[in-house]
Amino acid sequence: NFRFLNYLCLSIKLKGMPGFEMFGAEEKKEVNEVLETGILMRYGFDGPRKGIWKSKELEQAICSRFGTQYAQLTSSGTAALTTAMVSLGIGAGDEVIMPAFTFVASFEAILSVGAVPVLVDINSSLTLDPAAVEAAITPKTKCIMPVHMCGSMADLDALKAICDKHQLILLEDACQSIGGTYKGKALGTIGHAGTFSFDFVKTITCGEGGVVMTNNKDVYIKADAYTDHGHDHLGVDRGADLHPFLGYNFRISELHAAVGLAQIKKLDQFLEVQKKNNQILKSYVEKVPGIAFRTVPDPAGDSGSFLTWFLPSQEATEKVIEAMKQANILAGNFYWYANNWHYIKKWAHLKNVQSLSALNEAQQKALAALSTKSFEKSDAIMSRCISTAISLTWTEAQVHEKGAAFLSVIEKAIS
DSSP, X not given: OHHHHHHHHHHHTOOSOOGGGGOOHHHHHHHHHHHHHTOOBSSSOTTTTTTOOHHHXXXXXXXXXXXXXXXXXXXXXXXXXXXXXXXXXXXXXXXXXXXXXXXXXXXXHHHHTTOEEEEEOBOTTXXXXXXXXXXXXXXXXXXXOOBOGGGOOOOHHHHHHHHHHHTOEEEEEOTTOTTOEETTEETTSSSSEEEEEOBTTSSSOOBSOEEEEESOHHHHHHHHHHTBTTOOSOSSSGGGOOOSSOOOBOOXXXXXXXXXXXXXXXXXXXXXXXXXXXXXXXXXXTTXXXXXXXXXXXXXXXXXXXXXXXXXXXXXXXXXXXXXXXXXXOTTXXXXXXXXXTBGGGOHHHHTTOOSSOOOHHHHHHHHHHTTOOOHHHHHHHTTEEEEEOOSSOOHHHHHHHHHHHHHHHHHHHO
């Protein structure tokens, strides 16, 4: 029911990137094919599943659509990051450089493998500042992990050059930028490995899920086994599999993969609508004197899932947020500076090392240092930033209506 989904999006202020808005007969068909077999697990039960292998089919579709040699589905984007790290040899004591603006899953995955998250400033792209990355490198640095936030991308040429110079791993967290590209290549396929999230509010969704993408066969083989308790998947059945190393249960189910299989076939349609709506809305916001927009290293590759804009000052930004609230148009507009999930300013649980399990000494020391570390440069950017989520269900008339409302409210708030 699209009316209900629109209401849901507005009432709980979902993040955008909304493949779920376009659920239809295609998803039902793929899911029903799984239900008719009764085999919901992605491995084994070869006879009863009657040739239905949705996870395998989705992995093949991912390889074809995004131009990667290998794809390993996981139970979430967080699981995908964890799997990618261990498959790349990142572990206890290794430092992973990441941005101060991201989703909490980025540092959760780093901590989960025993590694140390090293948070550094962003620039006006809302992604890693290459100069801050270079300054943060130590003999313990193993990996640079750009996070392609809000549909756009980091400066991958600069980051790749740093990785090559220092012989570091480049791991792309592309969970928020499915369908985005950089100089013709899909985000998530440019580094040594990359990840997508397919959770409910991503560009395409499985409900829950994720994927590790790589062009390295060894990394793929490790990811394949690690996500299924270390099974090598070389036996004639699961009972004959060997376990070359320890693994965990990060498997996706056939039901989730079935949803994703329908969604990936719609991705080009999603991107076309998203980009169109984004540009119409931008044509109104850019009329406000003093408004600036995020830096996009490759404008042609922006997926368009968010329109991100900057006001001249924190005071002006807070006035606009309050004005939007009063005008009842705040839903879908995100002031990340005050957001609990996405920016270092609100991550007290990380800075205070509030972990239910004991962290290693290097992790504890690094996290404790965050409580006094300055992110002044990032603060200056994030305190002036608003990101507007772009809906697939808006009609062209509705986008123009929203744009006019935005223009009126912003101009009045900062006049």
